Amino acid sequence: MGLYKLMIVDDEEEIRLGVIKKINWQEHGFVVVGDAENGQEALEMAEKLHPDVIMTDIKMPFMDGLELGKRIVDLMPSTKIIIFSGSDDLEYAHQAIKINVVEYVLKPINSIELIEVLKRLKDKLDKEYDDKRNMEILKKHYVESIPVIREQFLVGTLEGRITKEQWEENEKKLGLDLIDKYLSVALINLDTISKEQDDSLILISIKKIVDETIIGYCKFISFPYLDKIAILLSFNEKDNIMKAIKGLNEVCKVFESVFESTISVGIGRIYDNINEIRLSYRTAQSALDYRPILGNGKTIYIDDVEPDNTIQLQFDEQDEIHFLNSIKLSNEDNIREVVESVFKKMEESFVSLEKYRIYLMEVLTSILKLVQSYNIEINSVFGEEFNFYSHLEQFNSIEEIKKWFIEKSLILNEIIKKERVNSSKLLVEKAKEYIKNNYDDYELSVEKLCSKLHVSPTYFSTIFKKETDMNFVNYLTNIRLEEAVKLLNTTDEKTYIIASKVGYQEANYFSYVFKKKFGISPSRYRKN
Template structure:
């Protein structure tokens, strides 16, 4: 941290010299950068030298120390001013505290008092410098983080219906070029490589290159904003005054195909005049983009062309779609079919709207197939899509979608059953190998297989018809029967071998399960032998 700069202002040379020599300024990590004999000279030096501390006499010709201090603090509020005053002037000087005077020194000047003042001021200045450095560091971090924060807000904006005040505040902070009342339109671009196999790295690089190209394309339009959404799609929000966004997108598509050698699909939402309707425009653009399934790759699809005008236009119901997703993932075909009917209960006015609803449902199925790693889903989806395209009435579309959901739910159930059966067999083997452990329980067995006790208990009941404890008790008693038949172990020793350390409890449990006491059972087996 640089040395603290000190300026001495006094019309008496002896006082200035006394202040200079009273203490070792270097040891205080301070340096005297100048001296002035009057306020006029001092004001010029303050502007030039920018001292941290000014020692000034209160009684000087032309301009006194109080007026001089006022002029300095008005222009340079960070400078610390120390008034040098005599006893007879002290009350007058103390009234100047409202000017922001940092401290006072009484004449005659003593080294101890001067040291106390400089120590206090040094500590205060260093604290202020540290705070300033931290503040500057935070400002720099904020500056570096600004693009990320801007992108984060834009993604929140397109997904949530924010309040008008929140939008205006964030818009001002991030300097977004939009005005309430002007027509805005959103385009969503999806880029994909032409090769069938694509790595995550290749897709990421393609998106980055594509974004740069899109930003360059719209660089001459200050009323446009380009960013990436959470699905790694490129989003453009633009003011439509004086431009045809659909035409722009056709030109942009050709440029991207030519320069990046990739497939390009662009969905364009309707025009909206309220900043709060941006999420609606984004959803429209995404739905138009999803229509690529019907129209093929390298297309620009406008929402207004997909959904013909009608009294009620279809809009996705996220809650119902999420509920559908849950029931299909759980393999609950009947409940999923009920939710499907609820989704398709919308009063459609056009076939295109029914197809949009069907696409929402098929998209959920595609997501589930990816999550559950279901093979063969592509063929199923293509067949269903083809059926939807060929159907011109809701009953046919609903029938095809119900069959689609039933098939997917069945695949998930089959997969889960196989997985559950394998787990139960492993657990049974684990129990047999650890049967002598008295600590064997549902909790520690579940922990050994990294599943929850509740889940394991339900699987056990479904697979064996018994609770976990019932099954464990049965195999322990069966093992005990074998030991009683084949060894000379005493009853309590048999109990230890099967994990029941309490002899009394073992005897009670054995008789309850077999109808005989341990001794009766052993005698019976010997008689039979």
């Protein structure tokens, strides 16, 4: 394991820098990746840096150490918290225990004592990571905790071989009687792995991380399936999918920290019938296909990226999935190659002319359903008064038909790409409009915004950053400060009134953010 990432938070710069300078961090297994002077700033920094450890003073302006600890435990439960305090008040200690603080250090900070704290913490972190890496222990855990018959039963459910009656008959004895009203399937894909590591044991490790991490977010059952980990998620309300996404993103972060490689998660559509789990599984696979666009190492929810339309496949399922995905996601060369493979299968089959026609109609039908799912005008792809069956009679060879399919596939590919770009721009414009109308809400957050837009925070953050070149927090801060400048220039209102009007509950924090942006306090700005 490399050096553990550590952040130091204290409103007194002298103490902060003193702690950083007086310790040889690398010698004890740590590297200081950032320091902050208040809890609010530390929280924003931690969301970017994902530290293993945060050392924080207990008393600070804007957000104290205990509140910071609570927020960190919620957002990054694997991060360890060390509290500094100038008081040995038992109430502080009790509150620290409630948020799982690993060490409580009294000020003034003694370097010898702090080094001992670091040694204990490194031993604790080493043990946690070693346990996750110990494949033999993980293998034993897997064999003992997941009976083979239960795993086969769940695989049968994904593949549509288990009826609702069979599920109800076996759920209690197999420990599957935790299902609520709504169900969804998530698939975890191993993006990269070194040749020295055993894929099957890595999957066991992923399963253990899932079981330990998302237990507080939703009901679930996890199990290996082919080369992935499948998770059957269950909720009382459909909106609870957002909590599951949050938990699965934490799984991705923990895995990357431990193994220094990435996993991605695809989440399928939500259904209320056990017989439809197979449909959720297929759409979870489709969600993973968007990794080339959205990137590895994150959770992708199918409703964020694709219209709600389950394509009913009529010819070879895997071939058709490959064909449709190439139209949705690939470049021209790949589309040509995939269409070639579709026709190669036909050319190698010696069947009647009528069967050739049926095969081509099945391929065309799948394209037409794709056109319909994106609400694309058929004429924009196929031209006016399109009738393929009569058009088929005009072709003189298979080669001409193949060229026709390539041409139409490329046209559809281009339209879908434009539609995706337009959808992203529309989403961002809606977000900007909402921020413009609600920047005065001091509780406005990316989670609150996404609940209004009905998208997951992970997907929104990726699209928003791509379209605006800044994250949500920075954009919101800029809007608030622009409005604050207008009010300072055009009114005589007190600074605390302006702070409240632009979404800051505390006037002191507003002044801090304003000065950080403009290099001058609001009151001095007005005088100048």
